[in-house]
Amino acid sequence: MRSGIITRVEDFGLGFIRTADNGALYVFTFDKIAGYRGESARALDLRAGRHVTFAVEDGRVRDVHIHSHAA
Amino acid sequence: MQHVLDPLDPTTHGTWRPTGPIPASVRALGRFPDVRAWRAGDLVLVSALAPEFLSRRIVLAQERGGFAPIDARWHHAAVYLGDGRICEATLGGVQARRIDGYIGTHLIRVRRDPLITETEGYDIAVHALFRMRWYYSVWTIVRMLLQSWRGFYDDPVGLRFAARHSVICSILYADAYSLVTQRVLGNAAGATPTPAFLSSTPALTDVACRWSAIVP
Numbered sequence: 030m031r032s033g034i035i036t037r038v039e040d041f042g043l044g045f046i047r048t049a050d051n052g053a054l055y056v057f058t059f060d061k062i063a064g065y066r067g068e069s070a071r072a073l074d075l076r077a078g079r080h081v082t083f084a085v086e087d088g089r090v091r092d093v094h095i096h097s098h099a100a
Numbered sequence: 101m102q103h104v105l106d107p108l109d110p111t112t113h114g115t116w117r118p119t120g121p122i123p124a125s126v127r128a129l130g131r132f133p134d135v136r137a138w139r140a141g142d143l144v145l146v147s148a149l150a151p152e153f154l155s156r157r158i159v160l161a162q163e164r165g166g167f168a169p170i171d172a173r174w175h176h177a178a179v180y181l182g183d184g185r186i187c188e189a190t191l192g193g194v195q196a197r198r199i200d201g202y203i204g205t206h207l208i209r210v211r212r213d214p215l216i217t218e219t220e221g222y223d224i225a226v227h228a229l230f231r232m233r234w235y236y237s238v239w240t241i242v243r244m245l246l247q248s249w250r251g252f253y254d255d256p257v258g259l260r261f262a263a264r265h266s267v268i269c270s271i272l273y274a275d276a277y278s279l280v281t282q283r284v285l286g287n288a289a290g291a292t293p294t295p296a297f298l299s300s301t302p303a304l305t306d307v308a309c310r311w312s313a314i315v316p
C-alpha cells in the first residue's frame with residue numbers, strides 16, 4: 030500500500046492523490062474507495078488534504094482507504 | 101511532428117458537402133476539416149492566427165512556465181463530439197457547438213490516446229457533455245498565470261478550483277480522460293494539464309488533420 034494526500038475531488042466521482050514519497054499523481058474514481066456504496070464526496074468527507082492509503086496495479090489505482098484524520 | 105490544420109495551407113483531400121447551413125466565412129474559405137479520421141472523445145487543440153488578449157497571455161505563460169513554443173502556442177482545448185461538433189469550456193461556460201468558429205482563423209490539431217477504444221472515446225465525449233453549463237474558472241486561469249513564473253513543472257499545491265461546478269478548457273478534457281481510462285495525464289509532480297501540456301504529452305498521439313474542399 031502507498032500513502033498520499035488527496036489534492037482534488039470532483040463531486041461527480043473523481044479524485045486525485047499525490048503520493049507522499051515522490052509526489053507522483055494518481056487518479057481514482059469513487060468506486061475504488063473501500064466499501065463505497067454510492068455516497069457523495071461530502072458524505073465521505075472526501076476533500077483536498079485528506080490522508081489516504083491506496084494500492085496501484087498496472088499503473089492504475091486499485092483501491093483507496095480514507096484515513097479518519099485530516100492533514 | 102505535429103499534424104496541424106493550417107488555414108493558410110490550400111491543399112485539400114476530397115470534398116465535403118455541408119448537411120446544413122455553415123457560416124459565410126467558412127463558405128468563403130472553401131475548405132472544411134476532413135473529420136472522417138476524427139473520433140468522438142478526441143482532443144482538439146486550437147491556436148489563433150491573431151490571438152486576442154487572454155489567448156496571448158496564456159501562450160506567454162505557457163512559454164514562461166517551461167513549454168516549448170511549438171507546444172505553448174496551443175492556448176485552447178476542446179473535446180471532439182463527432183459530426184464537426186465540439187464540447188469546450190469558454191468564458192461563457194461549458195458548451196457544445198460546431199467547430200466552424202475556429203475554421204479559417206485558427207490552427208487546429210487533434211490528438212488521441214492510441215490505447216483507447218472507440219467506445220471509450222464516446223465515454224470521454226459523454227463525460228465532457230455532462231459538465232454542460234459549468235462555469236469557466238477564471239480564478240484557476242489567474243492562478244495558472246501566476247504559477248507560470250515558478251514553472252509548470254514545479255507545483256507542490258496542485259490544481260485548485262475556487263468554486264464548485266467550474267472548469268477550464270484543458271481540464272474538461274483531462275478529467276473526462278481520467279474518468280474513462282483511470283489514468284492521470286502526466287503522472288508526475290506538478291504536471292498541470294494546460295493546453296501546452298496536452299500538446300506535449302506522449303500519452304496522446306496526433307490524428308491526421310487535412311482539409312476537404314467544400315463542394316461548389
